[in-house]
Amino acid sequence: MGIIGNLFIELKKHKRRCNLLLFIAVIVAEMAFLYGNCHGKDGSADGWMMLFYNIPIINCVFFPVAIAGFASRLMDIEHKGEMLKCLYTFSTPQKIFFTKYLYGAICTLILVAMQCGSIILCCGILGFDSNFPLKYLLIHGAITYITCMTLLSIHLLLSFFYRNQALSISVGILGSFTAFFSLVLPESVIQKFLPWATFVTSGFVKMDWNRNTREVKYFLDKPDLTSVFICIGWIVLLTCITLMLLKKSGVEEAEKIKSKRKTTKIALHRRPVEILKLKGSPAWIAFFIVPAISAAIGSVNYISNLSILKEGWYSLWTQHTLFLCYFFMPVIIGIFTGCIWRVEHSGTNMNLLMTHQRPAKIVLGKYAATCFITSVSLIWVVVLYLIAGSLMHIDGELPSGIIQWIGLGILSSWVICAFQVLVSLVIRNFVLPIIIAFLGGFAGLSCIAKDMPYLTPFSLFDLAMNQRELGNANIGTFTLSSVIFIVAFIMISILYLSRSDVRSNE
Amino acid sequence: MKKYIIETYDLCKKSGNKFRVKDVNLAVPQGCIYGFLGPNGAGKTTTMKLLLGLIQPDGGTVEILGQKMSPRNRFDINMRTGSLIESPGFYGHLTGQENLEIIARYKNLGTADIKEALYTVSLYDRKDDKVKNYSLGMKQRLGIAMALMGKPELIILDEPTNGLDPAGINEIRNLVKSIPEKCGSTVIISSHLLSEVEQIADYVGIINKGKMIYQGLLSELEIGDASLEEVFLEMTKGA
Numbered sequence: 001m002g003i004i005g006n007l008f009i010e011l012k013k014h015k016r017r018c019n020l021l022l023f024i025a026v027i028v029a030e031m032a033f034l035y036g037n038c039h040g041k042d043g044s045a046d047g048w049m050m051l052f053y054n055i056p057i058i059n060c061v062f063f064p065v066a067i068a069g070f071a072s073r074l075m076d077i078e079h080k081g082e083m084l085k086c087l088y089t090f091s092t093p094q095k096i097f098f099t100k101y102l103y104g105a106i107c108t109l110i111l112v113a114m115q116c117g118s119i120i121l122c123c124g125i126l127g128f129d130s131n132f133p134l135k136y137l138l139i140h141g142a143i144t145y146i147t148c149m150t151l152l153s154i155h156l157l158l159s160f161f162y163r164n165q166a167l168s169i170s171v172g173i174l175g176s177f178t179a180f181f182s183l184v185l186p187e188s189v190i191q192k193f194l195p196w197a198t199f200v201t202s203g204f205v206k207m208d209w210n211r212n213t214r215e216v217k218y219f220l221d222k223p224d225l226t227s228v229f230i231c232i233g234w235i236v237l238l239t240c241i242t243l244m245l246l247k248k249s250g251v252e253e254a255e256k257i258k259s260k261r262k263t264t265k266i267a268l269h270r271r272p273v274e275i276l277k278l279k280g281s282p283a284w285i286a287f288f289i290v291p292a293i294s295a296a297i298g299s300v301n302y303i304s305n306l307s308i309l310k311e312g313w314y315s316l317w318t319q320h321t322l323f324l325c326y327f328f329m330p331v332i333i334g335i336f337t338g339c340i341w342r343v344e345h346s347g348t349n350m351n352l353l354m355t356h357q358r359p360a361k362i363v364l365g366k367y368a369a370t371c372f373i374t375s376v377s378l379i380w381v382v383v384l385y386l387i388a389g390s391l392m393h394i395d396g397e398l399p400s401g402i403i404q405w406i407g408l409g410i411l412s413s414w415v416i417c418a419f420q421v422l423v424s425l426v427i428r429n430f431v432l433p434i435i436i437a438f439l440g441g442f443a444g445l446s447c448i449a450k451d452m453p454y455l456t457p458f459s460l461f462d463l464a465m466n467q468r469e470l471g472n473a474n475i476g477t478f479t480l481s482s483v484i485f486i487v488a489f490i491m492i493s494i495l496y497l498s499r500s501d502v503r504s505n506e
Numbered sequence: 507m508k509k510y511i512i513e514t515y516d517l518c519k520k521s522g523n524k525f526r527v528k529d530v531n532l533a534v535p536q537g538c539i540y541g542f543l544g545p546n547g548a549g550k551t552t553t554m555k556l557l558l559g560l561i562q563p564d565g566g567t568v569e570i571l572g573q574k575m576s577p578r579n580r581f582d583i584n585m586r587t588g589s590l591i592e593s594p595g596f597y598g599h600l601t602g603q604e605n606l607e608i609i610a611r612y613k614n615l616g617t618a619d620i621k622e623a624l625y626t627v628s629l630y631d632r633k634d635d636k637v638k639n640y641s642l643g644m645k646q647r648l649g650i651a652m653a654l655m656g657k658p659e660l661i662i663l664d665e666p667t668n669g670l671d672p673a674g675i676n677e678i679r680n681l682v683k684s685i686p687e688k689c690g691s692t693v694i695i696s697s698h699l700l701s702e703v704e705q706i707a708d709y710v711g712i713i714n715k716g717k718m719i720y721q722g723l724l725s726e727l728e729i730g731d732a733s734l735e736e737v738f739l740e741m742t743k744g745a
């Protein structure tokens with residue numbers, strides 16, 4: 001059967017999977033951001049340039065995650081049902097992979113088309129002139145499409161060869177952040193080699209910011225296509241790698257390893273059950289590595305911007321926690337809760353669990369484990385902050401409120417934990433809750449910007465970890481809001497677990 | 507009057523508009539081995555999940571161990587039961603012993619019970635291997651060990667001999683047979699292997715397309731020379 005025939009089979013497989021819903025959600029989220037960002041700004045004449053300047057930056061954050069999630073959904077159905085075993089007897093690995101790739105390419109095309117449509121729609125909503133030359137829309141579409149295809153090549157490869165979909169989504173999120181950071185840094189060759197950053201590096205609208213008048217001017221430039229060509233190079237390279245791997249691939253079962261350790265006595269473990277279930281799982285490592293990376297970036301940023309950052313310890317704290325709180329922490333909490341629920345969602349483990357434990361105890365056990373590791377991680381952040389600060393010999397006293405910051409920070413991080421415990425319980429897919437956490441981080445940011453910090457769990461956390469904002473915050477409202485959130489999420493989780501039918505994968 | 511350990515009244519469960527189980531009236535006498543039979547997709551597993559409160563009925567009630575099953579007291583009831591529903595659940599990245607340990611923690615049991623369970627299903631030699639490296643039959647044995655741990659009053663086994671080798675089937679058969687005497691428990695066992703059920707069950711219930719079509723003593727079902735298999739095929743043919 002030709003690849004077209006296979007494509008139709010692929011379409012059948014994804015029936016009722018609503019894969020495009022993810023893309024629609026991303027486009028809607030992006031439009032919401034654009035609206036929040038550009039709304040009320042005048043400049044309807046070159047307003048479309050503002051859109052073309054902003055959209056690539058937003059794309060560079062959202063699209064990598066969306067594409068990673070999409071690729072993982074494409075492959076997930078095969079891994080979950082152990083279908084590869086069966087498929088390999090009907091078809092060649094190459095055909096299986098490239099059918100998926102083709103399907104992904106078509107869906108990505110729809111995504112890009114939706115984005116182009118959303119630009120025109122945004123012009124209408126925001127009252128900008130939409131009579132810009134069509135040429136630019138096409139160029140934007142082409143650049144976005146090529147970048148998306150590069151990302152799809154990376155993620156489909158990872159999702160195909162690694163059963164554990166956490167890898168693909170982690171690479172996606174990491175790529176998205178790297179690209180985002182690289183935009184802040186001065187332009188360099190390395191940036192051009194980052195496929196995630198291509199959305200922006202090949203943009204054709206540039207911004208001119210006048211420091212004195214604080215006026216922003218957009219102007220058209222010839223698009224720099226170097227990185228687009230590099231992207232095409234990436235696609236070719238990745239395709240070659242894929243072909244090579246596919247040639248060697250087979251459905252191998254995990255080796256049946258017999259343990260060499262033979263004990264005659266039965267020694268019991270002392271750790272709590274939830275921790276025992278995570279034995280050998282690397283989920284907790286992120287809680288220590290990510291703050292360390294964040295601290296390193298923050299310290300470097302602090303040293304190189306000493307002329308602007310003049311508040312000593314206060315400035316250092318901002319640099320250390322800025323990105324960690326807004327972006328990383330929700331995501332790693334999401335990954336952790338995903339991991340602890342994943343063991344229960346797999347196979348028929350839910351039957352086992354539900355016949356042995358009260359729903360309330362199950363939820364609270366998981367929640368306690370998540371809160372514990374998150375709190376330890378936040379204390380680690382403070383330790384890193386103190387170490388970095390003393391290494392740099394920062395003058396002045398330690399901020400007096402640091403105990404309060406961290407106390408409130410821990411409290412509000414427990415809100416996110418409760419939220420993620422609920423989301424990962426209800427959504428059995430591993431990747432979606434992580435994407436929700438990711439989007440939540442941004443939603444929290446915009447809630448802070450719009451002065452509604454008590455509205456989402458994520459904005460509470462942002463508020464607590466940012467001492468400038470916290471100064472104006474009402475501690476009472478903050479605590480009340482946190483407690484209400486925690487109780488509500490935990491109650492809903494317990495009710496959901498005890499009232500709904502137990503679903504198992506069988 | 508006979509004492510029943512499980513009684514259900516007009517138990518129904520729908521999925522969409524279709525009934526997966528309709529008006530099932532199960533009555534399981536205490537201390538017996540109850541064979542629960544039916545073709546694939548007849549509603550055996552659904553019924554067993556309803557008995558344990560894992561899914562909520564759309565109609566009817568379950569009375570089990572003298573209490574009415576509800577989300578509120580489900581846990582108290584389940585503490586007195588042991589079960590293996592669908593295929594066994596396990597944590598693949600942990601060793602067999604650690605898996606049993608988790609169950610033991612939940613059930614407040616000790617080292618002795620873990621040891622006994624491992625010996626009962628002949629997994630003692632492989633207790634330090636990760637369960638994901640177990641073969642299908644060994645995972646099944648582990649599942650049975652989890653169900654039997656702590657000598658619960660009621661044991662529900664959903665096709666326990668799936669994937670076992672002949673020796674394993676024999677072992678499990680003897681094991682199940684000895685349970686009512688040894689621990690005083692009641693056993694509900696579903697199986698496709700009619701000859702198995704024939705050898706161990708006192709009572710049988712036959713379900714087809716969500717409806718009970720026979721329930722009673724096994725001896726009453728086998729009329730004359732007809733074997734259980736012949737009766738079963740005859741009953742489930744047209745219905």
